[in-house]
Every structure is written in C-alpha cells, then in structure tokens.
Amino acid sequence: MAVAPHEPSPAPTTRDVRAEVRALLSWRRIVKRTRAVLRSAVVTFVVLTATLWLMPGVASADLVDTLGLVLLVAGVGAVVRPLLLVGIVALGGWGAMLLGVVAQITVIVVALELDPAERISGLPSLVFAAIMAVVFAAIIDWMLDSGSDDTFVREAKRLMRGVRRRQARQAGGSFLSLHRPRPGTEPGLLLLQFDGLSEPVLRWAIRAGNLPTLGHWLRSGSHTMVGWHTGMPATTPASQAGILHGASRQIPGFRWFEKDTGKLMVTSRPRDAAVIEPRLSDGRGLLRDGGVSIGNAFSGDAVVSLLTVSRAALPGRSARGWAAFMASPYGFTRALVLGVGEVFTELHQARLQRRRNLQPRVSRSGKFLALRPASMLLRDVNISLIAEQMARGAPVVYCDLVDYDEVAHHAGPARPESMRQLESLDRMLGVLERLAPEAARRYHIVVLSDHGQSQGATFRQRYGETLKNLVERLSAAESNALDTPAEEEAAPTAPLLVASSGNLSLLYLTRYPHRLSRAEIDDAYPKLVPGLVAHPGIGLVVVRDEDGPVALGTSGRHRLRDGHVEGVDPLLPYGPQARTDLLRHQESAHVGDLVLISSVDPVTEEVAAFEELVGSHGGLGGWQTDAVLVHPARWPVGRPELDGPDAVHRQLVEWLDMLGLRTQPVEADEAGSSTPRLSRAHDG
Structure with missing residues (x-):
C-alpha cells in the first residue's frame, strides 16, 4: 500500500488569517518571546562581565559600557550568524564542524572589536576573550536549564520551522503555511536503536522508575515491550545487516x-x-x-545516509540540521564544553571503582576518555x-x-554510569x-x-594471558606470528590469526585457502x-568433523546437526537456543576454522x-x-517469537506496509529478492 500523494492545501479564509494573527499576538506568545530575549540578555551580560573581569589589563568594567556591549553582541549575532550559517551549509562535512566553532567565537570577537570602550585590543586577546565567553555561556545555559533539554528543544523547533x-x-505555499506550517497527518516511523541494551536491563530500569518517557508509554498502554533473540554473533554489524537488509549471515x-x-575485515x-x-x-x-x-553501520538502501559507516562521510550541504547544530550557540560549542565535563566525570567514576575495589572492572583511560564526550556530541547531532x-x-x-x-x-x-546514559x-x-507538533508527518516511535x-572479568585478567598468547603456546609458533590487530593496514600473513x-x-x-x-x-x-578444549576459560570449541560441525567441551561433545551428545553436554550453560x-553461525560467510566461546x-x-x-557481546552467555x-x-506482531535480526527485519517491513510506507507488498519483496534469505525453519 503506497502513501497517497500530498494534495494542495486549501486557500486560507479570512477567518483563518484572523485566527492566526490573534495566535501570533497572544499574550502567552509575547510573554514567552520576551522571557527568551531577557534570558539571553542576562546570560550575555553575566558572561561578558566575568570575561572582562578575568582578562588581564582591562581597566574598566563599567556597567553602562557592558550593557552597550550586550546590545552590540546581539546586533552582531543577528547580522553575522546567518551569514556564517550560509557558509556552514555551503561547506558541509568537516567544514561545518570547524566553522561551527568559529561562528560563536567570531560573533564575540567582532563585538569586542566594535566596542566603543575599546577595553580589549589585539587579535590574540580578542580571540582568547571570545573563547572564554563562549565557554562561560555554555556552562551558564546548562545550569539555568538544570540539565534539562529546554534550550535544545527550542533550537530544534526553530530549525524545523525553518x-x-x-x-x-x-511549493508556492500560502501566508499561513509560510509563517507557521501546520503539523502533518500522514503517518511516519522513527526507529531508534538503543545500542547494546538488553531486555532485562531495560525492564529493570523501567520498574525502578528511572525512565519516565518509556515508563509512561508502557504504563499508559500506548506501547508494549517484547524481547527478541539476536543469535550469534551478537554484534551491531550482524544485527544491522539483518534488521536493515535481512542478510545477517554475511x-x-x-x-x-x-x-x-x-x-x-573490521x-x-x-x-x-x-x-x-x-x-x-x-x-x-x-x-x-x-x-x-x-x-548506522549500513544504509538499509536509504535514500539519505547521514553519519553511516558504509557511506563514510559527514553530512553534506543538504543536511541543514548538521549545519544548524554546528552554528547554534546551544549546539556543537555547548556539547564540546560539556563533553570536557564528561571527561572529568569519567575520571572521577573510574577512581571510585578503584577505591571501592569494584569487581569486575577494566581500565577506563586512553581512548575511552575521548569516547565519552564524543558519544554525547554524537547523540545531540543525531537528534x-x-x-x-x-x-x-x-x-x-x-x-x-x-x-x-x-x-x-x-x-x-x-552500573550507575551506564544507567545515566x-x-x-x-x-x-x-x-x-x-x-x-512541528513535524511534517504524524510519527510513530519504535525503540529497539x-x-x-x-558482564565479567576478561580472559586476560582471569588467566594471566590473552587468547593470542594461549594459541601461540599451543601451536608452538613464533611470538609475533599471531593475531593481526584490527587497526593494522597491511594484509595479515600470520599462520594463525x-x-x-x-x-x-x-x-x-x-595459509590454507579453504x-x-x-x-x-x-x-x-x-x-x-585439545589444549583449547581443556582450558577453563574456553567453554566451547566448534569445529567441522566428519559428521558436520561439533561443539567440544571439557567433558563432552555435541553434534550440532542431529543434537547427539556424548558425555556432559557442553551447551547446557548457554541456554536452550x-x-x-551455533548451527546458524556455522553457515555464515567466512566463519573461522575454529569458533571459540568463552x-x-x-x-x-x-x-x-x-x-x-x-561489558561485552558477540558470543553466547548472559x-x-x-x-x-x-x-x-x-500493532500486530506476526511472529510470536522474534528469533534473529532477519525476523525483526520482516516484522518492521510488515509495519511499514501497514502504515502505507512500503511501495511494494511484503510478499512481492520476498518473492523477488535476489539475496539469499534464511528459511522460516531457521530464523523464526
């Protein structure tokens, strides 16, 4: 079922125009706008006062002069920021990131340069003062919002209206549609992936009352929550290959x-x-x-791909959301400043784990310190x-x-840090x-x-050596002959990898081609x-035998094709599925000669x-x-048990078809697909 084309909006009547004018001039709207202007002025005044006070060599911080400087900043911003936004849109990508930071600093530099009091002179001093002012503004805005998202929402609404x-x-719209476009009525779907979130953790967090939005949806009955089984490998690329393309076996x-x-391949x-x-x-x-x-990792054959790994590029000129976020005082600069705070938060939380001797734990230094602010920035950009x-x-x-x-x-x-995220x-x-209300469609939201x-202490922490070292000992290979790092550019030549x-x-x-x-x-x-099977840190070794793939454990073996078990079944600790x-994973492309599960x-x-x-994922257990x-x-769920990401893909396609957002029926898609799909007997 296809979406009906948009029909031209009826011409507004005189009554419509009068109603719209009354809404524009309502006291509530006037008060709201006045409060926003006053807040901006107060924040700018406080920021400039603090900056001038801290700047060495500034002789005067006269109140009247500072108030004049506040007006000057507002005027410069009104003129310069739209021009910079045009430049950001034109540059796109990395240029937008760079110019987005420069935009905030430029407004302050120009205002200070035009300041009649001439309290700061010289480009280095002007730039330094501007950077201080931008940082102070980001911190004060965050404090005024008490960590809420009100400012972010206001900026996003402004973007959407634009x-x-x-x-x-x-489209040659009317006065009303130009000034305040009406919300859409056709359906749309937002699919939001909370990466790495297990159903038990989400269910616990909702029961604890820590997630008010999701909790309200579930308690009110507007939404329902079901678990689904990922199978193996439990990784983002495999799941998204299935969810987005229905091809997880690759x-x-x-x-x-x-x-x-x-x-x-990484x-x-x-x-x-x-x-x-x-x-x-x-x-x-x-x-x-x-x-x-x-x-995402892959595009799902999307018409527009933004920050998608397989389409490696930052958003280009057409993504005004990217440009507006970078240029906004509440966008990139604010996220950058608060991201620095995340680094200090991370250092404090890691220190608490060490002082309490919390186990298991791993080092939280190095590149992870950069990941904390980066993930926060990425979240705001994505929204x-x-x-x-x-x-x-x-x-x-x-x-x-x-x-x-x-x-x-x-x-x-x-852990508490993860719950905060x-x-x-x-x-x-x-x-x-x-x-x-600002959207062009009536969007439904699905979270998955x-x-x-x-969780668990790592293999190296438990046994004093990495898996690489263990394989090296058992194979009697040279110490440098194993485990090519994921980041290495050259093709690996090790006999065992x-x-x-x-x-x-x-x-x-x-060294073997098959x-x-x-x-x-x-x-x-x-x-x-034999050495791998006997090691206490390895629970399963899967290898091809004369009877097909077999899972080996310390006290038994399990033939995967017919389920025949000799000795103690090594699959028991890993659940009924x-x-x-394991059998499905054995049919994956490029699977290893040996498959090891801890x-x-x-x-x-x-x-x-x-x-x-x-905290890890990829195999089985937990x-x-x-x-x-x-x-x-x-919404109907066509399959009582969603087993594997390919099954989730089909369920989402059925919902898109139900909403009229699929141009070809599901049955026709499946019949005409040239990509091999899992049979219903194997994928639920």
Whole structure:
C-alpha cells in the first residue's frame, strides 16, 4: 500500500488569517518571546562581565559600557550568524564542524572589536576573550536549564520551522503555511536503536522508575515491550545487516578474516563497511522507500545516509540540521564544553571503582576518555538530524544511538554510569515527543536494541594471558606470528590469526585457502584443539568433523546437526537456543576454522571476554543475546517469537506496509529478492 500523494492545501479564509494573527499576538506568545530575549540578555551580560573581569589589563568594567556591549553582541549575532550559517551549509562535512566553532567565537570577537570602550585590543586577546565567553555561556545555559533539554528543544523547533517554511516557499505555499506550517497527518516511523541494551536491563530500569518517557508509554498502554533473540554473533554489524537488509549471515563477527582475499575485515572501518554493504543489499532494504539512515553501520538502501559507516562521510550541504547544530550557540560549542565535563566525570567514576575495589572492572583511560564526550556530541547531532528529517517529512528514519553501549563496555552494563546514559537516551525520546507538533508527518516511535551485553572479568585478567598468547603456546609458533590487530593496514600473513568479538573468537589457519576440518587442523597443529578444549576459560570449541560441525567441551561433545551428545553436554550453560545459534553461525560467510566461546559462570552468568571489556557481546552467555523491541501496543506482531535480526527485519517491513510506507507488498519483496534469505525453519 503506497502513501497517497500530498494534495494542495486549501486557500486560507479570512477567518483563518484572523485566527492566526490573534495566535501570533497572544499574550502567552509575547510573554514567552520576551522571557527568551531577557534570558539571553542576562546570560550575555553575566558572561561578558566575568570575561572582562578575568582578562588581564582591562581597566574598566563599567556597567553602562557592558550593557552597550550586550546590545552590540546581539546586533552582531543577528547580522553575522546567518551569514556564517550560509557558509556552514555551503561547506558541509568537516567544514561545518570547524566553522561551527568559529561562528560563536567570531560573533564575540567582532563585538569586542566594535566596542566603543575599546577595553580589549589585539587579535590574540580578542580571540582568547571570545573563547572564554563562549565557554562561560555554555556552562551558564546548562545550569539555568538544570540539565534539562529546554534550550535544545527550542533550537530544534526553530530549525524545523525553518525547514518547513522553505519547503512551503518552494511549493508556492500560502501566508499561513509560510509563517507557521501546520503539523502533518500522514503517518511516519522513527526507529531508534538503543545500542547494546538488553531486555532485562531495560525492564529493570523501567520498574525502578528511572525512565519516565518509556515508563509512561508502557504504563499508559500506548506501547508494549517484547524481547527478541539476536543469535550469534551478537554484534551491531550482524544485527544491522539483518534488521536493515535481512542478510545477517554475511557477518560472522565484528571482525573476521577472508581467505579468498587475504584481508582482515573490521566493520567499524568505513572502507571495509563499504565493501560489505553490496553483499547485503538487494535494493529492497528497510529504508529503500525514501528512508533515512543516521549513525548506522549500513544504509538499509536509504535514500539519505547521514553519519553511516558504509557511506563514510559527514553530512553534506543538504543536511541543514548538521549545519544548524554546528552554528547554534546551544549546539556543537555547548556539547564540546560539556563533553570536557564528561571527561572529568569519567575520571572521577573510574577512581571510585578503584577505591571501592569494584569487581569486575577494566581500565577506563586512553581512548575511552575521548569516547565519552564524543558519544554525547554524537547523540545531540543525531537528534538534530532526526528533527530536520521530521520537518522534511521523511517517511521512515532509523538511527543508532550508541551512548549506553560505549559506557557499558568499560563500566559494566548495569552500573550507575551506564544507567545515566540510558536515562539520557530516555530524555531524548521526550525531546522527540516535544518536537512532534512541528513535524511534517504524524510519527510513530519504535525503540529497539541490536543486542545486549554480558558482564565479567576478561580472559586476560582471569588467566594471566590473552587468547593470542594461549594459541601461540599451543601451536608452538613464533611470538609475533599471531593475531593481526584490527587497526593494522597491511594484509595479515600470520599462520594463525585470532579475530575476537567480545567472548566470541574466530581462529583462522591463514595459509590454507579453504575452511579446515578437525583432522586437517590436528595434522597441522596436534596440540591446538585439545589444549583449547581443556582450558577453563574456553567453554566451547566448534569445529567441522566428519559428521558436520561439533561443539567440544571439557567433558563432552555435541553434534550440532542431529543434537547427539556424548558425555556432559557442553551447551547446557548457554541456554536452550545455543544449538540453533551455533548451527546458524556455522553457515555464515567466512566463519573461522575454529569458533571459540568463552566459559560462562552458571551462577552469575558472567563471561570472560577475549577483549579488554568488562561489558561485552558477540558470543553466547548472559544477556548479550537478549535484545528488546518497544512498539505501539495496537500493532500486530506476526511472529510470536522474534528469533534473529532477519525476523525483526520482516516484522518492521510488515509495519511499514501497514502504515502505507512500503511501495511494494511484503510478499512481492520476498518473492523477488535476489539475496539469499534464511528459511522460516531457521530464523523464526
């Protein structure tokens, strides 16, 4: 069912015009605007007073002169900022980021240069004073809002109204539509991915009352929450390959080795993601019908892709949401200043973990210190981009919000620091609700996750060596012959290569062009498989035998094809779906010669990640395969159990079809697809 085309708006009557004029001149609107102007003036006055007082060599801080400077800043901003915004739109991408910071500083520099009192002279001093003023303004605005999102919402609404006015002008709209476009009535869909959030964590946070927006949706009955099983690998690239394209089998892990090309693929690298996407796409992706991809690994065949890894580029000239965020005093500069505060918060939280001897824990220094402010900045950028697409009337938007996942990796999935990030994402849902009246469509919101996370001390912390070191000992290889790092540019040449994703690891014998059997591996490295099976940190070793793939444990083995078990079933600690998950994973492209899963504690369900992450995902054990889907309660769920991301893809496509946002029926899509799909017997 296709969306009906827009019909031309009826000409406004005299009564409509009078009603609109009365609304524009209402006391509530006048008071609201007056308060905004007064607040801006007070903040500017305080900021300039503090800046001038702190500047060395400033002889006077006269009250009248400072008030005059406040007016000068307002006047310069009114003239200069729109010009800079035009430049930012023209530059796009990195230019927008650079000019966005320069825009705020330029307004202050020009105002200080024109200051009749001439209290600051010389370009270096002017720039330094401007930077101080911008920082003070960001801090004061945040304090006045008490950490709320009121200012952000006001700026986003201004952006959305501007976008819709431009659309109305291009369509030859009436006075009313030019001044205040009316909210849309056609349906639209916002798909918001809370990266790394497990269903048990979300359910607990809602019961605790920590997520007021999602909690209200569920308690009021407007939405319902269901869990879905990710299968293996429980990673963002695999899940998004399934959710966006229905082709999760193309992704065996977060990183893997391809024997036919001799390349180590890492899905976070744009050049690798760009190579992978054509393998996923058959032109019938989730977002093909005018959809927008924001912040994802793959595009889902979207018409517009913003900050999408496989389309490696920052938003260009057409993304005014990007430009407006960069140019706004409440956008990039504010996020940058508050991001510095996040670094100090992270240092304090890490110190508390050390002082309390909280276990398990990992180091939270190094690049993670940069990830905290970066994820906060990315969240605000993403919401601005979503707001712009809502104003444009995009039929469906899919956005990945990574805040929680990044912090949970290093702090732990249920630790207070991670819960703070989840609460901030819940606030963003409230922001989008408040922006809905400015949208060109009546948007429904679906919240889902791509996987969960499992906690535990790492393999190296428990056993004093990395998996790489263990494989090295068992294979008697040279110390530098293993485990090419994910960041290395050259093609790996090691005889054995370990590619890990959380507590999942793929082991490749790189000198052989095909996937090896157990007999061939034993012939090359007789001690390797027995040594791995006997190690207490490894719960499962999956290898091809004469009867197909078999899962080996310390006290037993499980043939995956027919379920035959000898000794103690090694799959018992991993849940009832482990056999299906492992068997499906064995059919993935470029799967390792050996597949390793760490041991899992039967009491705490903690895993031993092969990476240095206290919260991990990729394999089996714990909550990492327990994803979540929150959707409008009245929408039908065609499959009682959503097993695998490909099943979630089909469910979302059915909802798009129900809303009239799919140009071709679901049945026709499935019949005409050229990309191999999982059978219903295997994927639910």
